[in-house]
Amino acid sequence: MKNIYILMVDDHPIIIEGYQNTLMATKNEDQTLIIDTANNCDAANVLLQKAAAEKPYDICFFDISLPPSADGEIKSGEDLAMICRDLMPNTKVVVLTMFNESYRIYSIVKDIKPDGFLIKSDLTSMELAEAFQVILTNPPYYSTTVNNVLKTSVIDKTYIDEHNRKILFLLSQGVKTKNLVEHLDLSLSAIEKRKKQLKMLFSVSDARDETLIEAARAKGFI
Incomplete structure (x- = not known):
């Protein structure tokens, strides 16, 4: 059995519950998922710092739109993803967001270089399950909207x-x-x-x- 350590960050608990249920129902037989969750930047940062000092996560899911930290230093899931990159360079970083503006997608890819980038309006349970396995073994995995934006960016960059x-x-x-x-x-x-x-x-x-x-x-x- 292979233990996979996961962090899921979203300010809507019901969304996290949906992600968890999907991954638990579709994981490979030899995979054991150990999942931490957080609903804001402060809670997520505590978990990231703890994991970096003890057992790094294998994969982290970050929603972009989150309540900022109490001190205002961490403003969004983008900031958390950058913290994760600094603390645990081998951890797979996955961005999930409702934002589908070309500029936002382009800047996230450029700054974070996520191993997975999923637009929530593109997402189905089947795609999340597929993305999870691809990101673990052969990243990156980008959903349809992201790929379409990047094709345009390549042409006109x-x-x-x-x-x-x-x-x-x-x-x-x-x-x-x-x-x-x-x-x-x-x-x-x-x-x-x-x-x-x-x-x-x-x-x-x-x-x-x-x-x-x-x-x-x-x-x-x-």
Whole structure:
């Protein structure tokens, strides 16, 4: 028998229960699953620190949208995934999220390089069971939405860098151009220049941010 140590982090206990039930019902006969759970960043961080000092997890599942830690230092499942990477480099990291915006998917893949990336709207019990076994033995496993975004990113990565992706994403969230400096390590003039380049790239002739956003969304960047 092989013991597999697992951490599941989600702020909805019923979702964790569903994941547990699926994995317990579909695991291989020679697998024994030992599962810890957490519903917020503080509880998850305690478990990560303890595991790193005692017995590292084989695989960790992180929801992206979580209540932040009490001190505000850990803001999301993304931060937890990075902590896990630092503490236990051999642990498989799986991201689960409702977010399906192209920028969010691209940035998570770039920053975390997860062994598994599952969009909840894509997920079925059968796919979770399949993903679990693939991630353990031959990662990565990315669900359909993630793969579609990455195909677009591969095609256009020469033209759209990380700063430009973030500009597009923030504009799509309603952030005004003058306020982008609060979110980016760029001057306002540099941001304006990048917006002009983006409009040329997407053949946008008017000055409306909405037109740029629509063009970027049509290309799969938002």
